[in-house]
Amino acid sequence: MSRRGENIYKRKDGRWEGRYIKGRKLNGSIHYGYVYGKRYYDVKQKLTLIKSQLPYYQEQTIYSYSGTVQEWVVYWLENFVLPTVKLSTYVSYKSKLSVHVLPILGEIKLTELKKEEVQSLCDQLEEKLSDSSVHAVFRVFHTCLCVAQEKELIAKNPADTLRLPKMGKRSSKALSTGEQKRLKQVANGTANGLAVLIALETGMRIGEISGLKWSDIDWERREVHVQRTLQRLTDNNGKSQIVEGLPKTVSSTRVIPLSKRLYHLLWQQKNASEDAYILSNTEKSVEPRVVRYQFKQMSKAAGLSDVTFHTLRHTFATRCLEAGVNIATISALLGHRSIKMTLDVYTHSLLSQEREAIDQVSAF
Known part of the structure; x- marks a missing residue:
């Protein structure tokens, strides 16, 4: 309905x-x-x-x-x-x-x-x-x-000032460069590897990648427009269905530049139909849970453990930090609501960079 x-x-x-x-x-x-x-x-x-x-x-x-x-x-x-x-x-x-x-x-x-x-x-x-x-x-x-x-149904909110567990800093697991190379080798060798390659080179979420259509690619400007996401949701009758909606937040609707490598890879697979989904090359989408299953098989083949598809998003952000990309740009690429959110997630990576910078300075 x-x-x-x-x-x-x-x-x-x-x-x-x-x-x-x-x-x-x-x-x-x-x-x-x-x-x-x-x-x-x-x-x-x-x-x-x-x-x-x-x-x-x-x-x-x-x-x-x-x-x-x-x-x-x-x-x-x-x-x-x-x-x-x-x-x-x-x-x-x-x-x-x-x-x-x-x-x-x-x-x-x-x-x-x-x-x-x-x-x-x-x-x-x-x-x-x-x-x-x-x-x-x-x-x-x-x-x-x-x-x-x-609505004046209760005089006081009994959930006010609860003793909730203390929240630690959010940690983010990322692949090492060696692990990333192994995974890319596996992804390049399988017909289902495109989602993994897109995630590693754009940092997009799994639902955003599942929802990508060829019409979202601006070939002249070499960029992808993130403007929809796919999710499997359960309705009031207990039945699940694939729902196409807007990205997670307003800032998640964004434009991401394509690397030359990813641009050429997509160009080689381009479908004449603008309404076709990129992952399937048809007008029927590949839903996120199928992408997760395919990723699980590829990560196993690459010898990776304790990783999820979301790890690829963290890996993209970590590689950006290592390349010296400023935090504001990374935040925009990831579609975060604020720079603070990005800092909260990637503080550990930033500290590692700062230590390396101090070591380099002390070498003079």
Whole structure:
């Protein structure tokens, strides 16, 4: 189904479908109701009328709201998150809360949720998740509860001032020059190696590479325009599908110069159809999980271990640093939101360069 916000979808039969929360079933799960219409605006009007008559959607305060944490999370996701963010972001938020928060806190009444209970969940997650994952889960949950506080459903946010695990500096694994040469030799010798070669020479993300079309190449200026990404996402019915969307952030929509080597490699494989995807040379894409599988086979053949496709992005950035490219340029090439983000990730590489510079100076 195609989405148009406010829990309204266009069905395969051409009709529009609207979903709303009727209440809870005996087993505690959310009970949804549905309305249908030939036009989007007809369904929107029906939903507005129904919601105005249901207690769940009427203006409530801390004194009258009786819903559970699960009911509020579902309502927040469907009505505040889904209409305003990329589908991939919505799926990510939903997954974090459904997997890590709701099984423990979901049945508690929202107005009775205590800070001690939220802190206890945090402590439990710290034992089985990485520090960054714990922070990611509670960023989403805190935002969810902030909206509940703004709507005066709770007096205070019980996720405020939690004792979260300390975050260390993000480390980035990169291939050595020797490892990179071995991998490139393998990639050059296989029909599926193009994605690896593009990643090593541009630093593009796997979804961005999967989404590349021949129309994205400016042959005269010798550059590639990054303007879409492919992801496999799970819909509300539990079915996964490939979704084409915009890159990760606004700064991720960018232009990257092509090296002469990569330019000629692409030119040799160019398809006459501008709408064809570069990796498949057809109008059917090669999805990221297939690219990951192919990379796994190539990295194994190259004798590499403990590497992911994202390692190639770090390798590109590291080679840029070693070549003396300034950090602002590297940040722009990677599509980072800020130079600070790039510095946080590649501080270790920069320190290594500084040590080498000091050694060179001391030689005089």
